[in-house]
Ligand SMILES: Nc1ncnc2c1ncn2[C@@H]1O[C@H](COP(=O)(O)OP(=O)(O)O)[C@@H](O)[C@H]1O
């Protein structure tokens with residue numbers, strides 16, 4: 001069978017061209033480092049700051065992954081409970097959709113008050129909440145949006161609601177769930193870093209960025225952003241792989257980023 | 258009322274959707290129909306005249322607001338719990354995540370058959386619908402006509418006493434459709450089930466049925482029942498004078514339905 005993922009070369013070529021253009025423009029127009037450092041300076045900063053960046057990246061990555069896992073599991077489980085008990089669906093789901101439209105990230109300072117300003121849990125809590133809603137809403141959609149004829153078929157075969165959930169709704173929701181996972185994975189890194197801007201332990205990417213920026217060491221701040229992007233991409237790639245492995249029945253071209 | 262040996266005895270069926278509201282719809286009214294075991298009965302009529310509703314009432318997927326349905330001498334609800342029904346719809350409705358064989362085995366799983374018995378039966382059904390080599394394919398790898406054949410194999414896998422079909426060939430092109438009709442008759446004769454078949458195609462109803470029930474709309478009532486006797490049917494039947502006469506009779510019944518509404 002053909003590879004299920006799009007070829008990897010075109011985006012890399014475009015990326016390299018973009019970097020070259022960036023480097024060229026900054027040199028040509030003599031842009032100040034504090035406005036926009038050259039890619040070469042950022043690469044050098046990654047090298048110079050490797051030890052603190054590695055530690056900060058590891059810690060922020062842990063916050064993102066722990067929050068991602070808890071948020072995803074909680075979102076999927078609650079979606080299951082809500083779909084099993086119809087009377088919850090009409091009340092809980094619209095509420096979740098409304099909450100999902102609010103800037104949840106603004107809760108960060110409040111979690112600092114709850115868990116303590118230097119506690120890693122206040123950051124993880126932001127990640128959990130940010131990840132939870134898209135997973136809950138999408139999984140719930142997949143559990144409820146089953147072809148009516150398929151439900152009728154199951155009923156005509158005297159299947160119980162629990163059997164329908166197990167044999168039809170859950171497999172039907174799997175693509176929805178995995179899509180939400182793929183969206184939530186990079187979101188978890190964003191949420192972790194923004195939460196870290198507001199508080200939490202100091203040896204993280206968020207404080208690394210704010211501190212270096214306040215001392216005008218912009219190349220260092222950008223270096224941290226590069227590390228954060230790498231973590232986000234790694235999580236995205238991992239969830240795309242899970243998506244591919246978990247659904248061998250999928251039509252190849254239907255999995256796209 | 259005597260306990261009957263009939264496949265279906267529907268007495269005074271009425272179905273009103275959204276009763277007691279402003280948008281109440283009387284979908285069925287005063288339906289009396291008896292279907293004998295082994296009979297092939299088609300329901301035909303203009304769109305919205307209540308064909309699907311009638312089929313769902315027979316299958317205990319919705320309950321009538323008036324009247325009773327008896328299926329093989331018991332209530333429709335009991336017949337459903339006894340797994341007397343096989344169903345097929347216009348959309349094949351195969352489960353994407355199940356291979357073709359596993360789709361066919363779904364009713365058998367629900368009925369608690371052992372794995373060996375299930376795979377033996379799905380292989381049998383696959384050869385019946387002439388798709389042996391597709392057992393391990395996923396539904397998306399099959400054409401619409403092949404998917405519909407799998408859906409029919411699924412509906413028949415557990416040898417239900419009564420097959421309820423709602424425009425199962427409605428989405429197929431004309432040639433595939435005619436081919437599927439011949440296939441369905443072959444399987445039907447081989448298994449000796451009873452079939453209630455909803456269609457809006459006049460030649461389809463005439464070709465397949467022992468009786469064609471013509472419905473009139475708003476409210477859905479039985480306008481007339483046409484007996485068909487074309488004997489053993491094959492592709493040549495479609496070009497015979499008898500077939501032409503039958504389609505004409507069904508067409509005229511439908512015209513008088515149209516004229517009424
Ligand atoms: N669940 C429902 N709620 C309200 N009205 C319905 C429902 N199902 C069918 N109807 C109405 O009942 C009538 C008969 O529908 P249906 O049995 O689907 O017709 P057909 O299958 O002959 O096209 C139509 O007017 C339709 O709008």
Ligand SMILES: [Mg+2]
Pocket residue numbers: 308309310423
């Ligand atoms: Mg219909």
